[in-house]
Amino acid sequence: MSNQKIMPFLSFTGNAEEAMNFYVAVLPSAKITSLVRYEKGQPHGDEGKVLNGILSLMGQQMMFMDMPSANPAPVFSWATSFFIHCQSEAEFDAVFSGLSRGGTVMMGPEAIMQFRKVAWVTDRFGVTWQPVWE
Incomplete structure (x- = not known):
């Protein structure tokens, strides 16, 4: 885990890993430093999707997660x-x-x-x- 006291945490509905890979491709020095997937039978998530992932970019870290398809993540807003x-x-x-x-x-x-x-x-x-x- 990071020493960063506040870390952005982004919730997706099934495409968190795709987003992380996109940011690695388009942002300077971005890299995935951790990726944990939901396992079969694990509650609160769909098997194989991102339980939590950490992306390091430009000296900062962001966490990513996939919400289960039965409880999709809210849509992002440009307000943030x-x-x-x-x-x-x-x-x-x-x-x-x-x-x-x-x-x-x-x-x-x-x-x-x-x-x-x-x-x-x-x-x-x-x-x-x-x-x-x-």
């Missing part, structure tokens, strides 16, 4: 988003391009105040991100 401070324009462009693939661009990329590029993107899983480059 993940701010990503990109170190370069190339990193911003890669993050924006990856997250927007199959998702919805809500804003940007554009310059706002001291930021050279800002965007607001809801990815194909319904999770909202705000990549920013100063």
Whole structure:
């Protein structure tokens, strides 16, 4: 487990592992550091789905879980988003391009105040991100 005192915890309905693999593919240095699946007969989950998974990305960790199909996870909302401070324009462009693939661009990329590029993107899983480059 992480030393991080607060860790985002994302609940999916059957596609948590797909989301984790997507983030590994599109976010710099992201990697799955833990993945535990529901086993046959285990309560509260569907066999083979993610009981809990940890994704390390950009120095932070996030937990993932699949809710059972009989009790699906609520839909994500853009009211909660993940701010990503990109170190370069190339990193911003890669993050924006990856997250927007199959998702919805809500804003940007554009310059706002001291930021050279800002965007607001809801990815194909319904999770909202705000990549920013100063």
